[in-house]
Amino acid sequence: MVVGDIATGTEVLVIGAGPGGYVAAIRAAQKGLDTTLVEKDAYGGACLNRGCIPSKALITGSGLAHEAGNAESMGIHADPAVDMGKMVEWKDGVVDRLTGGVEKLCKANGVNLVPGTASFVDEHTARVAHGGQGQGSESIEFEHAIIATGSRPIQIPGFEFAEDHVWSSADALDADTVPDRLGIVGGGYIGMELATTYAKLGADVTVVEMLDDILDPYEDDVKRIVRKRAEELGVEFHFGEGASEWSEGADGGYLLHTETEEGEESTYGADKILVAVGRQPVTDGLDVDNAGIETDDRGFIETDDRTRTAVEHIHAVGDVAGDPMLAHVASKEGIVAAEVIAGEPTALDQQAIPAAVFTDPEIGTVGMTEEEAEADGFDPVVGEMPFNASGRAMTTGHTEGFVRLVADDETGFVLGAQIVGPEASELIAEAALAIEMGATLEDVAATVHTHPTLAEAVMEAAENARGQAIHTLNR
Amino acid sequence: MVVGDIATGTEVLVIGAGPGGYVAAIRAAQKGLDTTLVEKDAYGGACLNRGCIPSKALITGSGLAHEAGNAESMGIHADPAVDMGKMVEWKDGVVDRLTGGVEKLCKANGVNLVPGTASFVDEHTARVAHGGQGQGSESIEFEHAIIATGSRPIQIPGFEFAEDHVWSSADALDADTVPDRLGIVGGGYIGMELATTYAKLGADVTVVEMLDDILDPYEDDVKRIVRKRAEELGVEFHFGEGASEWSEGADGGYLLHTETEEGEESTYGADKILVAVGRQPVTDGLDVDNAGIETDDRGFIETDDRTRTAVEHIHAVGDVAGDPMLAHVASKEGIVAAEVIAGEPTALDQQAIPAAVFTDPEIGTVGMTEEEAEADGFDPVVGEMPFNASGRAMTTGHTEGFVRLVADDETGFVLGAQIVGPEASELIAEAALAIEMGATLEDVAATVHTHPTLAEAVMEAAENARGQAIHTLNR
Amino acid sequence: ETEPDTPPGRTFAPPSARRLARELGVDIAVVDGSGPGGRIGEADVRAHAEGGGDHAGADAGDSGSDKAPAPTPTDVGSSDRKSAVHKRGD
Ligand SMILES: Cc1cc2nc3c(=O)[nH]c(=O)nc-3n(C[C@H](O)[C@H](O)[C@H](O)COP(=O)(O)OP(=O)(O)OC[C@H]3O[C@@H](n4cnc5c(N)ncnc54)[C@H](O)[C@@H]3O)c2cc1C
Numbered sequence A, B: 001m002v003v004g005d006i007a008t009g010t011e012v013l014v015i016g017a018g019p020g021g022y023v024a025a026i027r028a029a030q031k032g033l034d035t036t037l038v039e040k041d042a043y044g045g046a047c048l049n050r051g052c053i054p055s056k057a058l059i060t061g062s063g064l065a066h067e068a069g070n071a072e073s074m075g076i077h078a079d080p081a082v083d084m085g086k087m088v089e090w091k092d093g094v095v096d097r098l099t100g101g102v103e104k105l106c107k108a109n110g111v112n113l114v115p116g117t118a119s120f121v122d123e124h125t126a127r128v129a130h131g132g133q134g135q136g137s138e139s140i141e142f143e144h145a146i147i148a149t150g151s152r153p154i155q156i157p158g159f160e161f162a163e164d165h166v167w168s169s170a171d172a173l174d175a176d177t178v179p180d181r182l183g184i185v186g187g188g189y190i191g192m193e194l195a196t197t198y199a200k201l202g203a204d205v206t207v208v209e210m211l212d213d214i215l216d217p218y219e220d221d222v223k224r225i226v227r228k229r230a231e232e233l234g235v236e237f238h239f240g241e242g243a244s245e246w247s248e249g250a251d252g253g254y255l256l257h258t259e260t261e262e263g264e265e266s267t268y269g270a271d272k273i274l275v276a277v278g279r280q281p282v283t284d285g286l287d288v289d290n291a292g293i294e295t296d297d298r299g300f301i302e303t304d305d306r307t308r309t310a311v312e313h314i315h316a317v318g319d320v321a322g323d324p325m326l327a328h329v330a331s332k333e334g335i336v337a338a339e340v341i342a343g344e345p346t347a348l349d350q351q352a353i354p355a356a357v358f359t360d361p362e363i364g365t366v367g368m369t370e371e372e373a374e375a376d377g378f379d380p381v382v383g384e385m386p387f388n389a390s391g392r393a394m395t396t397g398h399t400e401g402f403v404r405l406v407a408d409d410e411t412g413f414v415l416g417a418q419i420v421g422p423e424a425s426e427l428i429a430e431a432a433l434a435i436e437m438g439a440t441l442e443d444v445a446a447t448v449h450t451h452p453t454l455a456e457a458v459m460e461a462a463e464n465a466r467g468q469a470i471h472t473l474n475r
Numbered sequence C: 001e002t003e004p005d006t007p008p009g010r011t012f013a014p015p016s017a018r019r020l021a022r023e024l025g026v027d028i029a030v031v032d033g034s035g036p037g038g039r040i041g042e043a044d045v046r047a048h049a050e051g052g053g054d055h056a057g058a059d060a061g062d063s064g065s066d067k068a069p070a071p072t073p074t075d076v077g078s079s080d081r082k083s084a085v086h087k088r089g090d
């Protein structure tokens, strides 16, 4: 059936159903606003379909197989065989349940769902082209719009994504076999999460990174722990080298060519080459200029602390609105956008944004590092608790890493936390709450923490900063 | 060498080096007090040697083996064989490192360590009998004392502990083989943790409990989830039955006889019978009456909110000072005792004490239940987030359970949390901090939580209580 | 229309107090905090909005607020949660 150009109206038009858009749409509907959500592909966006969720599922699967296969010291003898196709099928099942859930939640909250590709006609009109042949389009008039079109992987010259040899992260999450040799271009968090996953699944992993270490924004002692563990898992690192091209190898595989700044060339054999060098905003075809909005030189849409673009009734949230490009930032911005449109005094006033990297061990950080606190004019005091002094960590068999708290010496206010170790992604939640609440080291130290838990290490780090830790020596 | 009765003096005498005593001793020394710690057995007390730590180690080991053996749906094919002797050896290694660490930390902080059994001579004198033949004893004069002598398992008539058939929890943590059939008397947290452990190791476990459900103090919906999972693991429950006696079975094993209140008798075959019906304070041989202290009718020493006994300069902490008998309570009390002796304004003023049960799934609770909040005069509002709606939970393969927050409707103050599910023991830490800080539901909901994490469920439960959860329907 | 900006740098106040400041049109950066280290509670924000700067202390139960600043765990002696909350909130 050919549907003609029908015109409808809505109070809030949300474009893109990733963690920015669907959360914004649900909250807007909860606030009583007539809300329409347009999605051209799959509910849940990059995060649910080819990002956070599928990567974490494969990290669980590969981690379990690897751990069980390496637990002789615990008295466990197993030789797990992984059926990669089956593991990816399980992952797909998780994704399907979640994306189905997002669709249901939208509907249950009264969001109008419109499949199709949206573009701006003017400041108050969008056109939605329906997918498929001859499916026509519709015009939607809106009072407010929220742009949540997300991001896509950056391609580098000479490395067009093509499933049989050059993988994007999405391909790496959808493989049906484990390549014998995996070359990875980029040692950022996506590259490192996938390097760990595939190394545990038995691939020979080589990571090529232009900078001189992995995980650029993190502190040296944090990086070192993750890099050392990756090396133990057999990951080979080549720093200071940029990927220049690929070619076919003699053995049926491929060759990854790299070059240093000085022009020194190297070549690494690989059966698949994963390019994970970053993500770029998606605004093409969206015609934001028709609505009077400009993008910056990297393609992002600038917003204020109420997520408003230069055109006040149009908001932008999530990856398309710039760094940090994280799912929970997208969702937070989505909530702020919806509530601001609903006339509430909500703002992006969070004191700190936690972030996690699901490597082995995990990293969880929030707020300021010691260096940042100093740069910000604080006189920071730092407390640490190594996990090798934690009873709970020992009983899990994972004792790498530490909890570090950064606080203001004068007032004791907690300013930041860096955690690397088991469950760091979960442990960071308490530190984030401490920062938002304006908690002091004393507050964290005086809060009773369950024994034996990893979270006790947060309390011990607070005590260490006060010179009175029990389970580690005070400096 | 025979050592005669030598007399020494100390500012603070701590009796017992469990989590109550060693923490008290270290903190007292940190405060500049001359501190002596007497321990008759092993540093770390019940917790490190035959409680928290060994049980959690075996829970990890049995959990890993079981999980890897049951992950076909994830594409993992393994048939793990567990060498119980080896697993217990690994556990012993963890315990040794920790108890060695406690000893080192005490010394590094300047605590005088005295091995031996202490008893009171008078209000300011204790005698320490050194272990071993002809080792003599010494008199110690003290200004302040901290009694931290802990607890031991309760024996029931007809069930004397004897390693070859009637196990205490300590025996169950030191077995070199997995019994084919394990009968457990008592469905409290120790019985349930060990039931789960042994069921996962392949034993046929039967739990006999006098009450009509497991885990007495917990809410029905919390218990149900743990009980159902235990049943899935093959644990058989018999409620309303008390253990009356044991006898030898025809098959070389034993028979556990039970009786209901109505006198109905049953018999269950078992190769080992574990009795885990509770713990009682240890004060025998301590001669507390010589110091002017009395014990209550259950044998506990009564203390005030500064951990002081009726005799002001003598404190009691940990299991010997009464419920809740938990390691982190012992440590908290130890810290309070030391700081009060040092003249600081410290007190047991915590608003809530978290507790965890390391069953499958785990339980973590802190503060008030809805019912308790009501009884306390609050008008409670409750928010929940089921883990089967959590993306992170799905990617771990563990989706049973929920996070529940209880708050005061008028003010929004968080009053309590009940969590059952993956990592509940860790997740409860954020809720505990929220309660101590006087955080409101809004504060918890507005704190950015990393995606994808289980901790997001705490945020979602807060939003649910406010009628605006995103990932679950609001009631 | 006055719409207070979110102040740059760290603000030592819980999210609920920050939201209240925006609701009342108060610039939280100039509110005196009565909590430990100068932490700002909701009562401080209300006091500022009503009284032009002079803050009511954390324990002042007469600020007209139905919510209160975050308590500190050094509230010695109140082992009773309810009385603690009410002391702060009434
Ligand atoms: C491998 C990988 C792992 C990751 N892991 C994590 C992690 O662990 N934690 C974390 O926080 N972040 C993670 N991320 C990042 C996270 O996925 C993004 O930050 C998040 O998805 C951004 O959400 P969004 O809503 O802004 O955009 P997206 O999720 O990209 O969603 C945008 C949606 O808009 C739709 N769309 C675009 N244009 C139009 C149009 N014109 N009309 C209609 N629809 C349109 C798209 O189809 C898409 O569904 C990961 C990313 C990758 C690639």
Ligand SMILES: Cc1cc2nc3c(=O)[nH]c(=O)nc-3n(C[C@H](O)[C@H](O)[C@H](O)COP(=O)(O)OP(=O)(O)OC[C@H]3O[C@@H](n4cnc5c(N)ncnc54)[C@H](O)[C@@H]3O)c2cc1C
Residues within 6 Å of the ligand: A450, A451, A452, B015, B016, B017, B018, B019, B020, B021, B038, B039, B040, B041, B042, B043, B044, B045, B046, B047, B048, B050, B051, B052, B053, B055, B116, B117, B118, B119, B148, B149, B150, B151, B169, B170, B190, B282, B285, B286, B317, B318, B319, B320, B325, B326, B327, B328, B329, B330
């Ligand atoms: C199987 C099991 C699992 C447990 N799991 C947990 C858990 O996960 N989390 C938790 O919080 N709690 C747990 N517990 C409870 C926890 O072990 C106790 O609450 C804790 O050990 C109490 O610490 P304490 O210092 O009071 O006493 P104890 O740990 O009992 O230490 C007392 C010490 O005093 C010594 N002593 C006694 N009398 C004398 C004397 N006259 N002279 C010299 N020394 C003396 C003893 O030898 C002992 O070392 C568990 C207990 C068991 C049995």
